[in-house]
Amino acid sequence: MKSNIVAWMQEGNVSIPTLLFSEYRNLNLNETELVLLLNIITFIEKGNEFPTPEELSARMTITIAECNEMLRRLIQRGFIEIMDQYSNEGIRFEKYSVNPLWEKLVDRFLLNHQVSRQIEKKTEETDVYTCFEKEFGRPLSPFECESLGMWMDDDHHDPIIIKAALREAVMSGKLNFRYIDRILFEWKKNGIKTIEQAKNHGRKFRQKQTDRTQGQENSQQSAVPFYNWLEQ
Template identity: 65%
Template sequence: MSKNSLLKWLQEGNISIPGVLLSQYKEMNLNEHELVLILHVISYIEHGNEFPTPVELSSRMTISVAECTDMLRKLIQKGFIEIKDNYSADGIRYERYHLDPLWEKLIDQFLLSGKKEEALKIQQEETDLYTCFEREFGRPLSPFECETLALWMDDDHHDPHIIKAALRESVLSGKLNFRYIDRILFEWKKNGIKTIEQAKSYGKKFRQNQAQQRAKREDMPSQTTKSVPFYNWLEQ
């Protein structure tokens, strides 16, 4: 390659586009020809030609002038491109392509995509939660138990991870039932327990306290032992 050819290549420059346009154009109902046409429009604008003609655009593509004209019309109809009037310093009116609608749609699609991913994540966490309960109980959950799980998440706003921690706590305590788990969740919410770390720490303290109460009960005379209640979550 000669120096002149290399210089010409460098003078072509680069175009700047958000990477999210490449990852989301399909979700925005754009096909590959429309995407490439938009990229050429961006390229022309960045090189100072704000209103390239269908002839100029089609010359860089594998479509005819008529196809390019039709595609531009559809992009305008779908709200991806606008044509706006501008005025030069000496008052001469001219038209230019305006791409703000494209970027606005791209932002909306990006935010929507994030919400969809979050919704799928929550759905997966909830599915894992049901599976975790059925594994620990060794059987399918009853309709009432499924409804209770849903209430914990939807009405009480317990995080699925916290519910799993309460399930684990009930297993460690040897009291695997929904009433016991519900009481644990109630106690944690009352005491501001919102993270797995806080739940583990609170559970550890509870079991230590339980062990101390049991030791005290065993050290007491038999006639007084009966009056000492067994400490558990349900009595909190």
């Protein structure tokens, strides 16, 4: 019994990217081709870098002829390649390489990531327009929509920073695009790219305003004055 378990453990394991199982269909591979590739990978992992069609078909439900044809198609479609290798004694031999498969999988992963980021960016941009219309209490004019687009596309302001500038304008009681544009300009000039940096920057300027009014007896109870960005 123990010897059987040891023999099973000695068979080893093969590490396969999970992405291959979720993306093989998008790579235009069918299940039989996938299993053939997995068997090639398994043989390579165990030191047999050029398994024969006979060895491969013996593990599957396809004939040797079908295996030969499938190997030929996988090579033509760029999923595997046959490489020439030379031993230390100068003897030439051939081996399979599945690097083309991994390269296709990486391309697929990057494409998925790019599409996801584009969807996320579109959602963030739509959310910015929604926030502005909510604060302004009306639909934005074409000019205002163009300004928002320029902030994101031309000035490369992050939507989160644009919404932070909008909140700053609301808190300051100066809800207009010129004021918000000035805030964004000042933040960009000072290298502000995160919400926390924006909050700290605003606190510093408001503290300066507070210091100027310390002579008033009720300064502690009065509303904290806000920094007027348009006076810069």
